[in-house]
Amino acid sequence: MTRRTVEKPPQTARALATVFAVAILALLGTLDVLRLVREKYNAEPDPYRMNDQLARYRDALQIIPPGSVVGYFSDVPFEQVRGAAIFFGAQYALAPRLLVPLTHRRRLDYVIGNFAETVDTEKIPKQHRLTLVKEFENGVVVFRPQGNRP
Amino acid sequence: MIELLAAAVAWVAGWLLVRCGIGGCIGAGRAARLLEAALGAGVGFGLTSVLYFLLLLTGVASRVVVLAVELILVAALAALLVRRRRDKETPKPALQPAGQFRWTGLVALVVAVALIVVIPPLIRSFLARPHGDWDAWAIWNLRARFLVDPAHWSNAVSADLVRTHPEYPLLLPAFVARTWTWAGNTSPQAPVIAAAVFFLAALATLAAGVWMLRGPVAALLAVLLLVANPSFLMEPARQYADIPLCFYMLGALALLVLAEASEGASRIRLRLAAGVMASLAAWTKQEGIVFLALVLAVELARFWRGAGPRAAWVEWRWLLAGAGPGLLLVSCFTIFLAPATGPWRGQAVSQMFRKIVTFDRWDQIGGAFLAELVNFGSWLSHPVVLVAILAAGLRFGADPRSKPAVRSGALILGGMLVAYWTMYLVAADDLNWLLGASFGRLLSQLWPATVLLLFLALGRVEDLLPGVTVPGVPAAPAAGEPHRRRKS
Numbered sequence: 001m002t003r004r005t006v007e008k009p010p011q012t013a014r015a016l017a018t019v020f021a022v023a024i025l026a027l028l029g030t031l032d033v034l035r036l037v038r039e040k041y042n043a044e045p046d047p048y049r050m051n052d053q054l055a056r057y058r059d060a061l062q063i064i065p066p067g068s069v070v071g072y073f074s075d076v077p078f079e080q081v082r083g084a085a086i087f088f089g090a091q092y093a094l095a096p097r098l099l100v101p102l103t104h105r106r107r108l109d110y111v112i113g114n115f116a117e118t119v120d121t122e123k124i125p126k127q128h129r130l131t132l133v134k135e136f137e138n139g140v141v142v143f144r145p146q147g148n149r150p
Numbered sequence: 151m152i153e154l155l156a157a158a159v160a161w162v163a164g165w166l167l168v169r170c171g172i173g174g175c176i177g178a179g180r181a182a183r184l185l186e187a188a189l190g191a192g193v194g195f196g197l198t199s200v201l202y203f204l205l206l207l208t209g210v211a212s213r214v215v216v217l218a219v220e221l222i223l224v225a226a227l228a229a230l231l232v233r234r235r236r237d238k239e240t241p242k243p244a245l246q247p248a249g250q251f252r253w254t255g256l257v258a259l260v261v262a263v264a265l266i267v268v269i270p271p272l273i274r275s276f277l278a279r280p281h282g283d284w285d286a287w288a289i290w291n292l293r294a295r296f297l298v299d300p301a302h303w304s305n306a307v308s309a310d311l312v313r314t315h316p317e318y319p320l321l322l323p324a325f326v327a328r329t330w331t332w333a334g335n336t337s338p339q340a341p342v343i344a345a346a347v348f349f350l351a352a353l354a355t356l357a358a359g360v361w362m363l364r365g366p367v368a369a370l371l372a373v374l375l376l377v378a379n380p381s382f383l384m385e386p387a388r389q390y391a392d393i394p395l396c397f398y399m400l401g402a403l404a405l406l407v408l409a410e411a412s413e414g415a416s417r418i419r420l421r422l423a424a425g426v427m428a429s430l431a432a433w434t435k436q437e438g439i440v441f442l443a444l445v446l447a448v449e450l451a452r453f454w455r456g457a458g459p460r461a462a463w464v465e466w467r468w469l470l471a472g473a474g475p476g477l478l479l480v481s482c483f484t485i486f487l488a489p490a491t492g493p494w495r496g497q498a499v500s501q502m503f504r505k506i507v508t509f510d511r512w513d514q515i516g517g518a519f520l521a522e523l524v525n526f527g528s529w530l531s532h533p534v535v536l537v538a539i540l541a542a543g544l545r546f547g548a549d550p551r552s553k554p555a556v557r558s559g560a561l562i563l564g565g566m567l568v569a570y571w572t573m574y575l576v577a578a579d580d581l582n583w584l585l586g587a588s589f590g591r592l593l594s595q596l597w598p599a600t601v602l603l604l605f606l607a608l609g610r611v612e613d614l615l616p617g618v619t620v621p622g623v624p625a626a627p628a629a630g631e632p633h634r635r636r637k638s
Contacts, residue, residue, distance in 0.1 A: 022375075032378075032380045036384065088314075091311075
């Protein structure tokens with residue numbers, strides 16, 4: 001069977017128009033990337049201050065051994081975006097230690113308090129049956145649960 | 151710097167594996183080399199991730215063992231490649247179609263300018279948030295910090311983890327943890343390098359795949375479609391698993407189409423490789439598990455429909471064989487390690503059914519889909535505008551050799567959209583919050599693969615030029631024969 005080759009009429013103008021219309025519009029689109037990055041990162045380079053959060057827990061890491069189960073409580077509720085952000089910041093800084101809310105039923109090795117305001121370090125341990133281990137100047141407080149040994 | 155070295159070793163391992171596996175099946179041109187390098191990055195990162203996880207499971211993931219195992223692997227693969235070269239395997243001719251566009255250099259210049267425009271802001275976004283965005287430190291890098299400690303890695307899959315996803319597969323966290331193990335610290339460089347390499351590899355895979363199948367102009371335009379999309383370009387610096395996932399999905403579909411356009415042993419090897427890529431997608435994120443299931447199901451249905459059950463099995467088994475090890479790993483992880491949580495957690499079937507038949511949820515999801523689609527680019531360079539111009543200018547006209555695979559790919563991506571939609575319908579979380587937090591990212595996951603399929607389905611720019619014959623008749627010159635352009 002012989003196959004037939006059919007010459008198509010050239011449509012150079014259409015080809016050029018298509019290619020360069022897409023190229024130029026796409027190039028304009030890249031300028032939007034510039035704008036968006038400027039808007040996003042100039043306004044809030046690090047809105048949740050992850051670098052600061054890691055630094056906050058550096059001293060507490062020396063006290064709490066890796067692999068511990070650590071209870072967590074804060075004066076900023078988890079339900080608030082800021083509260084969730086500082087919880088995850090603490091979890092990120094403390095890993096591989098497992099951070100769970102203080103209300104969690106699991107046996108806890110340590111408890112960490114994360115406070116935005118000044119706290120009464122005498123009242124809180126009594127309230128939650130904790131023993132103060134160390135209070136740091138940056139609002140981080142490490143406790144041990146009473147009657148609970150790691 | 152050691153993080154870069156660790157990533158380079160993973161890349162070399164992957165590249166060697168890709169060269170051994172499909173080298174010679176996809177031609178020997180620059181596009182083929184680019185595709186091998188790009189796929190090598192993803193395969194290498196995936197392979198070292200899996201190796202590290204297996205070493206963790208067996209309790210021997212110390213720094214010395216990880217380094218030794220990986221270096222032995224690289225040496226073994228290099229030896230295998232040298233042996234294969236000695237066998238003087240004849241490389242297959244390039245699949246790239248014939249034809250020349252006189253202004254290709256100018257389009258390449260536009261792409262270069264576009265890259266010069268977008269790369270500095272990308273670097274700036276990485277530097278501004280070295281720990282990534284919310285999900286990076288609440289999910290992905292957090293889990294890497296668990297996995298880097300061989301004594302306590304199992305905390306990464308603890309059901310006690312709060313409001314994170316311990317059920318998510320571990321490709322990205324395990325790769326980052328493995329790189330941290332190399333470095334001996336947990337610096338943010340490792341996840342940044344992973345994010346940047348996966349992004350560049352996705353770009354290169356798209357360019358190389360389109361270049362091989364539809365020529366260099368289409369490849370350049372495809373790259374422009376990606377880099378002109380601010381929503382997509384905001385993803386890498388977030389350090390989420392969506393870019394790695396989109397890379398593996400893109401790679402799997404590109405290999406499936408290349409397999410369709412090949413014959414004999416090349417076809418088998420490319421199908422195997424496509425299976426590997428799809429299984430790595432499943433090891434990356436739960437959406438990847440859906441993708442793998444769809445790839446296997448759609449391809450089986452296609453082969454069955456075309457040639458009956460027996461012939462279908464002959465074609466399909468290679469895809470399954472490629473996906474097999476990854477599928478086994480993901481299945482074992484999901485069944486034995488990952489806590490039983492998910493978007494539908496804690497709901498009875500009747501509750502989910504009620505949600506499915508609630509019109510308000512459909513309305514909400516549809517509204518969010520439209521809103522995300524509108525926000526998926528700015529108006530003149532919006533993907534819809536660019537795609538409309540391309541469709542009007544080039545018309546649809548896929549290469550008959552790859553058409554069935556392109557159709558399958560479209561079905562797979564359509565299936566992914568249906569799966570996302572269904573997940574939203576039955577989700578336990580607040581629907582508004584969930585849609586706002588994730589819908590844009592889901593579109594970004596599918597965007598590179600959509601661009602690939604789009605360019606494979608469109609006619610070629612070269613076909614509009616003088617001296618080109620109608621597709622479907624012997625337009626392309628025989629393999630290896632130089633193309634003769636008629637003077638206009």
